[in-house]
Amino acid sequence: MDCSDNSAVFAERRCLCKAKDRRRKCHLDRTHPLAVASISYSLESTSEVENDVGPKDEEEFRKLLGNATWRLLHTLAARYPDEPTDVDKTRMDQFMGLISHLYPCPKCARHMRQMLIDNPPKAEFSQYVCTIHNIVNKRLGKPEFSCEDVDAHYDCGCDLLDDDEDDEKAEGTTGGQSPVKPVSRSC
Structure with a gap:
C-alpha cells in the first residue's frame, strides 16, 4: 500500500508516510475514528506489522x-x-x-x-x-x-x-x- 492509495478497501486507514523509516511505507493511524472502530483483535491483525x-x-x-x-x-x-x-x-x-x-x-x-x-x-x-x-x-x-x-x-x-x-x-x-x-x- 502506498500513501496515494485512496481506495474504499483502505477507507478506514489514514496513510502516514514516515521519512525516517523507508521500510514501512504506511501504518494504521489508531487515532483516526474510522480506524479505531475497525481494529480487529485477531492474531491475523498483527501479521501486517510483523511483515x-x-x-x-x-x-x-x-x-x-x-x-x-x-x-x-x-x-x-x-x-x-x-x-x-x-x-x-x-x-x-x-x-x-x-x-x-x-x-x-x-x-x-x-x-x-x-x-x-x-x-x-x-x-x-x-x-x-x-x-x-x-x-x-x-x-x-x-x-x-x-x-x-x-x-x-x-x-x-x-x-x-x-x-x-x-x-x-x-x-x-x-x-x-x-x-x-x-x-x-x-x-
Whole structure:
C-alpha cells in the first residue's frame, strides 16, 4: 500500500508516510475514528506489522515487550490478595485470558495460551506467575530464578485501598466498604 492509495478497501486507514523509516511505507493511524472502530483483535491483525519489521527489530521488540509484561504480571501477582474473593479470581482469570489473546506478539500469545492450558494455577498467584516465567525462561535458554522472594522483589508498595465508589457500586457493597481488602506486606 502506498500513501496515494485512496481506495474504499483502505477507507478506514489514514496513510502516514514516515521519512525516517523507508521500510514501512504506511501504518494504521489508531487515532483516526474510522480506524479505531475497525481494529480487529485477531492474531491475523498483527501479521501486517510483523511483515514490516525486520528480524532484528522483531527480536528487540519481543525482548522489550516480554520484560515489560513480566514486570506487570509479577507486580500484579505481588499485590494480589492472600485470600482472593471469587471476584478477584474471576478478574485475574479473565485478565490472563485476555492477555493471551490480545498480546501484540502472535507467537508469544500462542505460547501463553498453550502454557495456561498445560499449567493451570495450583499455587498462590505470585508463585504461579513465577513458575510460568521460569517455564518461558527455560524454553528461551535463560536462567531460572528463585520464586522464594518474588513478592518482595516485585511489590510496588502501592496501597491496595480502593476508594472508588463506582467499583463499590459495581460490586454491590454498601456503607463505603471497599471490595478490595488492604494487604500489608513488608519489603
